[in-house]
Amino acid sequence: MVRPKKKILAEFYRTLKGNEPVREWLLKLDREDRKNVGKDIQKVEWGWPIGMPYSKPLGHGLYEVRSDISNKRIARVIFLIKNNRMVLLHGFVKKSQKSPQTDLDLAKKRKKEVEQ
Numbered sequence: 001m002v003r004p005k006k007k008i009l010a011e012f013y014r015t016l017k018g019n020e021p022v023r024e025w026l027l028k029l030d031r032e033d034r035k036n037v038g039k040d041i042q043k044v045e046w047g048w049p050i051g052m053p054y055s056k057p058l059g060h061g062l063y064e065v066r067s068d069i070s071n072k073r074i075a076r077v078i079f080l081i082k083n084n085r086m087v088l089l090h091g092f093v094k095k096s097q098k099s100p101q102t103d104l105d106l107a108k109k110r111k112k113e114v115e116q
Helices: 021-028 031-047 101-115
Strands: 009-012 055-059 062-069 073-082 085-094
Touching: 009 021, 009 031, 021 031, 021 085, 031 062, 031 073, 031 085, 062 101, 073 101, 085 101
Parallel strands: 009 085
Antiparallel strands: 055 062, 062 073, 073 085
């Protein structure tokens, strides 16, 4: 029997010092929230290319994983696709309708590092 394969594999962005900011952010979430975000990342891995409600393009080669978490909050993980991999650049809990420019700028900065 042939087992289905993920269409893309997720990996964490790593700083020059070896830190993985998205992994560190995930570990700060409570267990259920972490589980929900992880499931949504998996949906993107298995279904790529996948659109709303799980993923949305942000422009500049960036995409977001969209997750509902506890207390009616929403989380986002910004990623890019490189060499058939989903590189998780930045994660945050949204506090407003629009993603803050500082979060988008940080993801763009990390994207440039990955592409070098």
